Amino acid sequence: GDSVTQMEGPVTLSEEAFLTINCTYTATGYPSLFWYVQYPGEGLQLLLKATKADDKGSNKGFEATYRKETTSFHLEKGSVQVSDSAVYFCALSDPGGSQGNLIFGKGTKLSVKP
Amino acid sequence: DAGVIQSPRHEVTEMGQEVTLRCKPISGHNSLFWYRQTMMRGLELLIYFNNNVPIDDSGMPEDRFSAKMPNASFSTLKIQPSEPRDSAVYFCASSQGSQETQYFGPGTRLLVL
Numbered sequence: 001g002d003s004v005t006q007m008e009g010p011v012t013l014s015e016e017a018f019l020t021i022n023c024t025y026t027a028t029g030y031p032s033l034f035w036y037v038q039y040p041g042e043g044l045q046l047l048l049k050a051t052k053a054d055d056k057g058s059n060k061g062f063e064a065t066y067r068k069e070t071t072s073f074h075l076e077k078g079s080v081q082v083s084d085s086a087v088y089f090c091a092l093s094d095p096g097g098s099q100g101n102l103i104f105g106k107g108t109k110l111s112v113k114p
Numbered sequence: 115d116a117g118v119i120q121s122p123r124h125e126v127t128e129m130g131q132e133v134t135l136r137c138k139p140i141s142g143h144n145s146l147f148w149y150r151q152t153m154m155r156g157l158e159l160l161i162y163f164n165n166n167v168p169i170d171d172s173g174m175p176e177d178r179f180s181a182k183m184p185n186a187s188f189s190t191l192k193i194q195p196s197e198p199r200d201s202a203v204y205f206c207a208s209s210q211g212s213q214e215t216q217y218f219g220p221g222t223r224l225l226v227l
């Protein structure tokens with residue numbers, strides 16, 4: 001079935017460092033790809049999304065490009081802030097697949113130190 | 115819009131008691147999801163509804179768990195009887211279609227003693 005694999009955390013960075021969180025996927029069709037963020041004590045919220053190959057999603061300085069050739073959707077940010085400390089989830093939806101809902105990765109915890 | 119509303123936000127109960135969690139999805143959304151999140155198991159999909167109809171309940175742990183959606187604006191997740199291993203954060207989410215962006219509620223933090 002469809003699946004999402006994220007790099008395991010936790011990831012600890014200093015403020016203003018460059019961030020990459022890797023995400024790869026397996027899907028039978030042409031999925032849409034998502035990054036969600038969960039701040040401490042809150043629910044998940046959509047950070048960005050991309051619906052087709054080569055699309056780039058961006059929001060709040062975060063970017064991710066839908067790479068069909070490598071089945072990847074890595075999350076990047078050029079300069080992280082303490083306020084970016086959260087858990088990040090990669091997810092996919094596959095209209096042609098057997099699962100009728102979003103498939104989430106296990107999450108990657110990011111801690112940014114001042 | 116008020117977003118997805120969940121109640122209660124916190125619940126502490128004793129083993130064996132019945133627990134009912136409530137969710138009001140975003141108006142106009144026709145898909146509703148219940149998730150459970152724990153440190154050990156991460157985020158797990160329990161059940162989801164399309165147009166008030168349960169589509170996939172394969173994630174429901176066992177017969178002690180049940181979920182209903184009597185109308186488009188309300189859903190419940192019930193645990194009876196509750197056990198300490200049910201302690202977790204339970205999230206409700208809604209979307210305009212099961213493959214679309216999901217909007218999560220703030221969660222209910224359940225502690226079963």
